Structure formats: structure tokens, C-alpha cells
Amino acid sequence: SQTIHQWPATLVQPVGSPLSLECTVEGTSNPNLYWYRQAAGRGLQLLFYSVGIGQISSEVPQNLSASRPQDRQFILSSKKLLLSDSGFYLCAWSAGLSRTDTQYFGPGTRLTVL
């Protein structure tokens, strides 16, 4: 069966520090991968998606970046965190065989920038 992992589960970082969040998927090949953010009091927002290794599309311009160095690994990064980067970050995957594939969400990372 397929599973999706995210780490760390929680993170407290100072403003201006770098960030690296990791997401890995097991039990499937060539998944579509997604990064979402849920800011306090706001709904979920798509940040990045990837349909293959090295292929990243950004939905919202910001100081975050994403990379996909391996088929089942998706990394969210920042060189310098802002206070507004605080939130709940969710990674998700879908099989990507059709437009109507279910998305499966990871457990999430709660990031607090101080």
C-alpha cells in the first residue's frame, strides 16, 4: 500500500533562517506531488506541484522553492524565512493517470517562524 511521510512534524525557526521540509512517498511510481500551505485563519493554498523528477510548477510567487531530486521525494525550501511563512504545510500525492485522481495527504509540518 502507498504511504506518504513528512518531516519534521513541527518546526520553530527564527526569521531569516533557512528551511527544508521533506516529503517522501512509498508504494507508487511517478506520482504527482504537491505542496500546500494552510496559514492561520485561512484556507489551504497550493504552493507547488510536480509531475516528474526536476519538473516543478509554482502557483504562488514567494520566497519558497521546491525541488524533486528523486521520483518519490519532494522538498520545500527557503533561503530566508519570513514571519508570514508560518503555517501548516501539507504534502500530497496523486497517481496522475487522469484528472480525477484522488489526492492523498501527508501528516503535515507545523512551522512557526519567530
Added chain:
Amino acid sequence: KNEVEQSPQNLTAQEGEFITINCSYSVGISALHWLQQHPGGGIVSLFMLSSGKKKHGRLIATINIQEKHSSLHITASHPRDSAVYICAVGKYSGGGADGLTFGKGTHLIIQP
């Protein structure tokens, strides 16, 4: 105006009541998702709809493509149904991946 609107934002009901949560969207979609978010933040996908109606246990989801509207119903509600229910729509992004656009969620509390 948000592309995905949910109502109500907050709903408190007594155990056993029939619950309806509504979702309206203003864009063309490939599919509509209903998600459940528990207090710890974990999200579970409940349904994915592109037409008609789906049922899973006490949960029923319907969608009217012409009216761009979907409803999530919970029959015989129970305190363990307390959660945030989120409507999300998939828009074809041209790259074969459907990034989701989310409503702000409905916070449901079922009191015993």
C-alpha cells in the same frame, strides 16, 4: 470573490441530527473533493466527485455541475464527526496535475 465558497463557516448540532454542508464554485473543474481535517491537522480525503452522487457509510456527497454546487451530508451525526470539512476543486493545470483550490472549511461540532 473566492473561487470556492463554503457554508456555513461554523455549525454546531446535536448528536443524531442530519448535517448539510454546502460548497459553490465559480470556475471550471475536473473534479470536486470533500476533505476532513481533524484537530491535529491531519487531512483525509472523503470523496472525489465529477458528477452525481457518492455514499460512504453515513456520508453522502452530491454535485450539480450545471449549478456549480456540491453538498456533503452526514446522517445520524456523532461527536466523532466533529472536524473541519473542506471543499476543494481540481482545475486542470495543463501539466497533467490537478492542483486543488480550497474553500475555507466548515467547522462542525456535534454535541452529545
